[in-house]
Amino acid sequence: MALVLSGTNIQRVGVVDDSEDTRDTISDELQDAHVEPRAFDGPFGTLNELIDTVVAGVDAVICDHHLTPRNYAPCTGAEAVANWYANHFPAVLVTRWEKAEVDGIRPFRRNIPSLIPSDEANPDAIVKGLEICIEEFNGRFIPPRKPWANMFRVEEVDESAKPVQVYVVIPGWQSDEVIRLLLDLFPEPLRGHVKPEERFFAVMNLGAQTQEDLYFNDIEYRGK
Amino acid sequence: MPPTESTLSIIDVGHGNCAVLVDTNGVVVIDTGPGTALLEFLEQEGIERIDVVLISHADQDHIKGLVALIASQKYEVDVIRINSDALKESKLWDDLLFTLNKAFFEGAVQFNTSLTVADSGGFDRGEVHIEILAPDLYIAGRGPGSTDRDGRPLTSNSISAVIRLVKGQTPIAVLTGDLDEVGLDNLISNNLNCTAPVLVFPHHGGKPGSADMATFTKKLVDLIQPQTVIFSLRRGGNNNPQPEIVRTVRENLPDVRIACTQLSKRCAAALPTNQPIHLAAKYAQGRQSNRCCAGTFVINLSEAARPLLPVMQAHADFISANAETALCQTPLNAGHP
Numbered sequence: 001m002a003l004v005l006s007g008t009n010i011q012r013v014g015v016v017d018d019s020e021d022t023r024d025t026i027s028d029e030l031q032d033a034h035v036e037p038r039a040f041d042g043p044f045g046t047l048n049e050l051i052d053t054v055v056a057g058v059d060a061v062i063c064d065h066h067l068t069p070r071n072y073a074p075c076t077g078a079e080a081v082a083n084w085y086a087n088h089f090p091a092v093l094v095t096r097w098e099k100a101e102v103d104g105i106r107p108f109r110r111n112i113p114s115l116i117p118s119d120e121a122n123p124d125a126i127v128k129g130l131e132i133c134i135e136e137f138n139g140r141f142i143p144p145r146k147p148w149a150n151m152f153r154v155e156e157v158d159e160s161a162k163p164v165q166v167y168v169v170i171p172g173w174q175s176d177e178v179i180r181l182l183l184d185l186f187p188e189p190l191r192g193h194v195k196p197e198e199r200f201f202a203v204m205n206l207g208a209q210t211q212e213d214l215y216f217n218d219i220e221y222r223g224k
Numbered sequence: 225m226p227p228t229e230s231t232l233s234i235i236d237v238g239h240g241n242c243a244v245l246v247d248t249n250g251v252v253v254i255d256t257g258p259g260t261a262l263l264e265f266l267e268q269e270g271i272e273r274i275d276v277v278l279i280s281h282a283d284q285d286h287i288k289g290l291v292a293l294i295a296s297q298k299y300e301v302d303v304i305r306i307n308s309d310a311l312k313e314s315k316l317w318d319d320l321l322f323t324l325n326k327a328f329f330e331g332a333v334q335f336n337t338s339l340t341v342a343d344s345g346g347f348d349r350g351e352v353h354i355e356i357l358a359p360d361l362y363i364a365g366r367g368p369g370s371t372d373r374d375g376r377p378l379t380s381n382s383i384s385a386v387i388r389l390v391k392g393q394t395p396i397a398v399l400t401g402d403l404d405e406v407g408l409d410n411l412i413s414n415n416l417n418c419t420a421p422v423l424v425f426p427h428h429g430g431k432p433g434s435a436d437m438a439t440f441t442k443k444l445v446d447l448i449q450p451q452t453v454i455f456s457l458r459r460g461g462n463n464n465p466q467p468e469i470v471r472t473v474r475e476n477l478p479d480v481r482i483a484c485t486q487l488s489k490r491c492a493a494a495l496p497t498n499q500p501i502h503l504a505a506k507y508a509q510g511r512q513s514n515r516c517c518a519g520t521f522v523i524n525l526s527e528a529a530r531p532l533l534p535v536m537q538a539h540a541d542f543i544s545a546n547a548e549t550a551l552c553q554t555p556l557n558a559g560h561p
Binding site: 199 | 263289291292314
């Protein structure tokens with residue numbers, strides 16, 4: 001059992017999830033996708049241990065977002081997938097928390113090419129997710145993921161919220177849709193500029209279909 | 225690799241307008257559409273320098289791509305022209321002016337808020353003569369929020385730039401932005417030669433403001449006398465083109481070819497299941513989701529015959545196979561949903 005995706009041979013795919021039941025379910029889906037599943041039971045003491053163990057054992061990985069329950073791993077799946085991606089190791093994030101935990105996922109979203117809702121994690125979606133990831137390693141992006149340098153403008157800042165929340169608009173995307181970000185997303189030296197009507201540049205995926213899918217990288221201050 | 229053939233591409237950008245003229249000495253963009261379609265097109269074509277960007281008017285489906293283009297900092301843009309619009313209070317318009325003003329002061333672009341009949345010929349970059357047919361200096365000087373000579377209100381659409389492309393003595397196409405009836409009447413009153421074989425219809429085939437659709441359409445096609453009429457639209461959304469507009473075009477131009485960039489829901493309730501094979505080999509926003517009808521429409525200017533893509537017969541076959549209620553093919557005496 002093996003797949004060849006964009007020239008990359010995928011034979012064994014790891015399953016990282018704090019729930020044994022979900023590991024079994026995803027493993028079944030992987031068998032239907034004609035690859036050999038390997039469920040990782042954990043626990044993992046550090047992020048690096050998780051990253052290295054998976055890379056050493058399989059060719060790709062399907063990872064849940066919530067990993068801290070039951071002390072399975074001391075990080076989120078988003079953080080782990082972004083690490084694997086940075087090492088050109090194919091990884092797909094599967095979660096039912098993509099909207100609820102958008103603030104926790106957004107900082108890593110540039111390096112999470114494939115985020116599949118749990119109830120859509122079927123063999124076709126998983127294979128497609130891995131393929132999208134591998135294609136990005138080769139510099140080929142699907143339109144919703146393609147990075148473009150562009151401008152965004154701050155509409156409001158909610159200083160009373162903890163953490164501080166920043167509402168922005170991207171004119172080159174959906175100019176009438178307000179997007180909520182955390183101030184923490186901005187590099188620390190720029191946070192003093194984060195005020196209404198101030199404009200910033202960032203590398204963003206302007207083809208994103210929904211605001212949950214947007215990433216903001218390499219943020220620069222551009223003035224009012 | 226930059227393109228070597230001279231072409232005019234009417235890009236499928238969804239709901240909006242964008243055309244790219246690749247001429248012998250440079251590239252001219254007319255309107256920039258919404259989203260990233262223009263950026264995708266430029267990247268696919270290997271174009272990194274744009275000599276001129278002309279914006280018909282300040283509506284978001286014509287300017288949003290310009291914000292993305294300038295802000296991307298990936299493309300060298302020399303000249304940008306657009307008319308000022310005091311009526312336009314959108315944040316997007318403000319963002320665009322902010323971006324362009326900043327780029328001007330940084331020496332990055334030659335930006336000016338004027339695009340009128342006085343600019344005809346000033347943007348030629350090769351063999352194609354770029355005529356600005358409208359707005360005239362009176363209308364542009366009065367501006368949106370004012371009135372024309374007959375006391376009719378001028379909107380953003382009334383001062384929409386109308387651009388005709390002519391190679392040698394032969395007209396190629398007329399692009400009309402979102403021209404409304406007031407703008408059209410003023411255009412007619414100037415007695416300019418506006419004929420062209422290809423017309424990009426105003427306002428994506430939607431209602432021309434409060435004007436009667438049939439009257440407006442007849443006046444327009446009588447003026448341009450096109451052989452091909454293009455509707456640049458997005459499937460769904462505004463539900464264009466309006467059947468009355470298409471019917472009036474066909475009644476007045478019996479041999480006309482009609483080409484919508486995307487497959488209107490009025491023409492096909494469902495999308496084709498197979499990838500279309502008739503489309504030009506250019507970026508089209510609807511290609512991946514099978515939403516294209518004509519997709520991106522291309523006129524090859526290098527060949528004397530100026531062939532059009534997609535090829536007419538292949539496009540007609542696609543429509544016959546996939547658009548059971550096609551407005552462009554249904555007999556004119558038949559009813560339409």
